[in-house]
Amino acid sequence: MSTTYKKRMQRKKEYIDSRIDEANIDTGIIVLLTGNGKGKSSSAMGMICRALGYDMKVGLVRFLKGEQQTGEDLFLDNHSNIFSAHMESGFTWNTQDQELDKKRAMETWLEAKKFLSDSKISVVVLDEITYMINYNYLDEAEILNTLSNRPENQHVVITGRAASKGLIDASDTVSEVEDVKHAFRANIRAQKGIDL
Numbered sequence: 001m002s003t004t005y006k007k008r009m010q011r012k013k014e015y016i017d018s019r020i021d022e023a024n025i026d027t028g029i030i031v032l033l034t035g036n037g038k039g040k041s042s043s044a045m046g047m048i049c050r051a052l053g054y055d056m057k058v059g060l061v062r063f064l065k066g067e068q069q070t071g072e073d074l075f076l077d078n079h080s081n082i083f084s085a086h087m088e089s090g091f092t093w094n095t096q097d098q099e100l101d102k103k104r105a106m107e108t109w110l111e112a113k114k115f116l117s118d119s120k121i122s123v124v125v126l127d128e129i130t131y132m133i134n135y136n137y138l139d140e141a142e143i144l145n146t147l148s149n150r151p152e153n154q155h156v157v158i159t160g161r162a163a164s165k166g167l168i169d170a171s172d173t174v175s176e177v178e179d180v181k182h183a184f185r186a187n188i189r190a191q192k193g194i195d196l
């Protein structure tokens with residue numbers, strides 16, 4: 001190993017160690033997963049597994065839940081630390097009843113608000129809520145206000161395409177998942193264990 005390489009790595013380690021020492025704050029954060037690529041909701045489910053591993057309580061709220069049950073619904077819904085609320089609706093283009101969708105969105109949001117005021121719930125997942133704001137089914141200002149008044153140590157994971165600027169600004173960690181390729185475009189239907 002060359003000495004310059006060793007020195008470079010040493011400096012890098014020192015820098016990383018100092019950054020790790022500086023990051024000494026513990027607080028609830030908002031993680032936003034947006035973009036057109038696959039991996040947003042399943043990433044949220046991954047964080048749920050992490051939280052459950054530490055015996056934390058999780059509120060799982062799914063807006064725009066499709067008719068098809070997912071593997072995680074089957075696996076997680078009966079878990080004693082999961083508190084869930086699902087919007088009883090398919091996609092808008094299936095139901096084609098805007099008023100009904102709006103009413104159901106509101107009902108589901110009221111359930112979400114309960115979780116967002118309960119300090120015993122450590123992580124709240126708001127799956128596909130971005131669409132509720134973009135379709136004007138829910139009021140962005142009310143959502144942002146509820147998020148900023150949630151218990152201090154509560155984490156929130158938000159998923160959905162085309163997140164509004166308000167949601168991005170309110171979030172601490174934001175990832176945009178890019179759609180580089182998707183198997184569906186090669187006529188491969190949604191696969192159990194991967195897509196649902």
Ligand code: ATP
Nearest residue numbers: 036037038039040041042043179182184190195196
């Ligand atoms: P996942 O739940 O797999 O993490 P996601 O939450 O990122 O996906 P959504 O927009 O919520 O993506 O769509 C959910 C479903 O649509 C999943 O079955 C997913 O595989 C599929 N999907 C996601 N992105 C694409 C895409 N770019 N093209 C086709 N199908 C997609």
Ligand code: MG
Nearest residue numbers: 040041128159
């Ligand atoms: Mg999703």
